[in-house]
Amino acid sequence: MKKTITVKGVTLGEGAPKICVPMVGKNLEQLKEEAVFLRTVDLDIVEWRVDFFEQVEDLEKVKEALAAIRKILKDIPLIFTFRSAKEGGEKEVNENYYFQLNKEIAKSGLVDIVDVELLTDEHEVKSLIEIAHRNDVYAIVSNHDFDKTPAKEEIIARLRKAQELGADLPKIAVMPRNAVDVLTLLEATNTMFEQYADRPIITMSMAGKGIVSRLAGEIFGSALTFGAAKKASAPGQVPVTELRNILSLINRSL
Numbered sequence: 001m002k003k004t005i006t007v008k009g010v011t012l013g014e015g016a017p018k019i020c021v022p023m024v025g026k027n028l029e030q031l032k033e034e035a036v037f038l039r040t041v042d043l044d045i046v047e048w049r050v051d052f053f054e055q056v057e058d059l060e061k062v063k064e065a066l067a068a069i070r071k072i073l074k075d076i077p078l079i080f081t082f083r084s085a086k087e088g089g090e091k092e093v094n095e096n097y098y099f100q101l102n103k104e105i106a107k108s109g110l111v112d113i114v115d116v117e118l119l120t121d122e123h124e125v126k127s128l129i130e131i132a133h134r135n136d137v138y139a140i141v142s143n144h145d146f147d148k149t150p151a152k153e154e155i156i157a158r159l160r161k162a163q164e165l166g167a168d169l170p171k172i173a174v175m176p177r178n179a180v181d182v183l184t185l186l187e188a189t190n191t192m193f194e195q196y197a198d199r200p201i202i203t204m205s206m207a208g209k210g211i212v213s214r215l216a217g218e219i220f221g222s223a224l225t226f227g228a229a230k231k232a233s234a235p236g237q238v239p240v241t242e243l244r245n246i247l248s249l250i251n252r253s254l
């Protein structure tokens with residue numbers, strides 16, 4: 001039996017992939033509005049993409065905004081993600097602040113999952129995961145290639161590296177240049193799921209060409225899919241309502 005992960009009643013790694021919608025507000029007012037709107041959307045998990053927040057470099061402001069978001073979202077599972085510019089995000093901060101921010105938030109009791117990028121300081125990644133676990137917070141260890149799709153072996157190696165570092169949810173997002181690249185991502189996902197995944201994994205091939213990877217996770221082995229409510233946080237995200245219908249259709253066909 002493969003392990004599943006349950007966050008506030010939402011189980012990843014069982015049945016249809018769960019739907020995560022990113023929040024991309026720039027300031028407190030926009031974030032509050034977004035959170036209120038998201039309460040009306042059929043989603044399973046919310047991700048706060050804090051790199052979109054104008055005051056992300058002020059830890060106290062981040063905590064304040066987070067408290068406001070949590071108050072509105074109530075018991076919806078929440079992922080905290082600072083996506084660096086080099087991996088497709090909005091901003092770059094120095095690595096010290098990146099880890100300080102994530103560690104403080106992991107200790108805050110306000111989030112359920114933190115996302116940490118694989119290609120950062122290994123020692124710091126491990127230490128952040130330890131802190132997260134001590135505070136009952138799960139860790140995604142993620143990697144993004146907005147330029148290309150690495151070889152199957154490389155995709156698997158990165159997901160396994162994330163496992164080795166202690167990730168609860170290894171994740172990789174890659175950019176396809178052609179249809180074969182989409183197959184490469186799906187094949188890597190399937191092999192990882194069949195042979196090495198003792199815990200749920202998250203994979204996607206981005207942009208229009210990669211769409212099948214955001215829909216067919218239940219077949220190939222990806223536990224979470226990112227959908228768009230108002231504004232997408234990455235190319236290729238499918239509107240949530242359509243996403244839920246397709247995920248259910250696939251689930252019923254299996």
Ligand SMILES: O=C1C[C@@](O)(C(=O)O)C[C@@H](O)[C@@H]1O
Binds near residue numbers: 022173
């Ligand atoms: O890592 C991911 C996946 C993603 O890049 C996507 O392609 O859907 C969207 C991001 O918000 C999230 O942090």
